[in-house]
Amino acid sequence: MFWTSSFLFKLLVVLLITAKFTSAEREYDQEYAKKILSSAQKEKDWLVSIRRKIHENPELGFQEFNTSALIRGDLDKLGIFYEYPFAKTGLVAQIGTGSHPVVALRADMDALPLQGTVRLLFQPAEEGGAGASYMIKEGALGDAEAIFGMHVDFKRPTGTIASISGPVLAAVCFFEVKIEGKGGHAAAPHKNTDPILAASFMILALQQLISREVDPLHSQVLSVTYVRGGTASNVIPNHVELGGTLRSLTTEGLLRLKQRVKEVIEGQAAVHKCKAYIDMKEEDFPSYPATVNDQRLHQHVKRVGRIVLGPENVRSGEKVMAGEDFAFYQEMIPGAMFSIGIRNERIGSIHSPHSPHFFLDEDVLPIGAALHTAIAEIYLNDHQHSAVQ
The missing domain is CATH 3.30.70.360 (Alpha-Beta Plaits)
Known part of the structure; x- marks a missing residue:
């Protein structure tokens, strides 16, 4: 399952106060990592409470009305502009100047003190409903030029990430x-x-x-x-x-x-x-294209992971024959889907997300939020010059 339905966006706004990234060429920036992870950790209780509200009240594809209302309520409190609805229950929030470069984050969102824009895609109906395709048809991507997505991985230790370029999901x-x-x-x-x-x-x-x-x-x-x-x-x-x-x-x-x-x-x-x-069940279960990671964005994920988490926590991903509707976004713009580990045998976080025994190691929430923040922040920082030209 994904970081569904926005339990990270408050943290990403809070992280506006973090220092801008200044050491793009270093593989591990200890000061930057400390600041961004520390800011994320301070919001862990809030992240956990929102995550639990969402997962205690699950809603099926295109029926995420309460979840959507929860998101909109907090966006209103934070004064973040958003458009609603997309794909019946989805919404798109936007933070920044509205100018290029524009980067999109699906599900986990970010806010940056830079020239540029981050589009926050809160998408319904990933599990077989092809919610991404409806979001695209209704204009959710806007002017985004790149998109990133994250998936939990119960086989890898909490806080590690894995990515691979080219075909990654079927x-x-x-x-x-x-x-x-x-x-x-x-x-x-x-x-x-x-x-x-x-x-x-x-x-x-x-x-x-x-x-x-x-x-x-x-x-x-x-x-x-x-x-x-x-x-x-x-x-x-x-x-x-x-x-x-x-x-x-x-x-x-x-x-x-x-x-x-x-x-x-x-x-x-x-x-x-x-x-x-x-x-072929196209009405109930539309065909999904293959998820193919852009080589440049894959390298960006690895680089940011090394900066924030340290090189020892960034690993090569694996091709999997499961499907993922993130692929619809990648048909429109370059994108990268990567995974973050949640395995913690001590607390029983060892089961597949599709298992009735699934249990999430909630320590991963601030780590994932900080990582998404850095991915967007460093991407916009790297593309400032080209956008001005």
């Missing part, structure tokens, strides 16, 4: 299939058209798309995750349903895979005298 889509045959008694299969047999051959043929048609060096995954059909041991059913997901580390690879899946399903159904109806 393009993903869902599919459902209904195979219609002709049911009847199992003692007379010649009088029936067996959809279970068709489904069996179909699943085997689908797996061969990966093993025999995809370059072994190009990461793709096809998973059939359920099969439903029949209710009695002695009756062949009229129809069978199956479904799953398709994943590729390139968006183009996913498009080709989707086409071949349709061809195989329709072909296998025809071979077994059945009919197949395919639904």
Whole structure:
């Protein structure tokens, strides 16, 4: 899960008082790191309280009305300008002069005492709802030229970060299939058209798309995750349903895979005298493009991480076949998605965010806030000259 719904923005405003970054070439700036982490630590209690309010009252995609109201209320108290709504419940706050350069932060936000602008994207519906695509359609990015996002990582120690350039998360889509045959008694299969047999051959043929048609060096995954059909041991059913997901580390690879899946399903159904109806679930679960980190912004994340956290806490990331709608932003402007560790075995922060046993090490909150602050501050500082020209 992400730093969803803004529990860091107050801290980022408080950090306006921190010193400007002045040692861009040093790998670890002890004075800068001390100031920014100290300011973040002072706001930990507030961060924890907001985080708990949000997570004690979860809201599904495009239904984040209470969360959105919470954000707007605190933005109003802080006197921060924002526009609302985007994508039904989303909002975009803006801090700075309104001039270029403009950098966007999704979910975790920042405020800087520099010429330039930070756009704060509070986005709904990441978990399958493609909320990012709706934010873009409604103009949330504005004039932003770069965007950064952060994801928690339960496998890495609290306070460490990891990033990688190029493909980092997969393009993903869902599919459902209904195979219609002709049911009847199992003692007379010649009088029936067996959809279970068709489904069996179909699943085997689908797996061969990966093993025999995809370059072994190009990461793709096809998973059939359920099969439903029949209710009695002695009756062949009229129809069978199956479904799953398709994943590729390139968006183009996913498009080709989707086409071949349709061809195989329709072909296998025809071979077994059945009919197949395919639904790629675009209405409920829109396809996500691949998340591809910009090389320059990836290097920026690593550099800032070394400055703030020390080089020993900045590590290489890993490619993962999960999907992330941050990719929609990256189709529009350069972006970098990186991860921050939350693993703390002492307190039980060892489970995946999708586990019912998930528990967050809340010590990571001020660290993540300080890091996002520095990422935006140093980015704007580096781009002042080019913006003036």
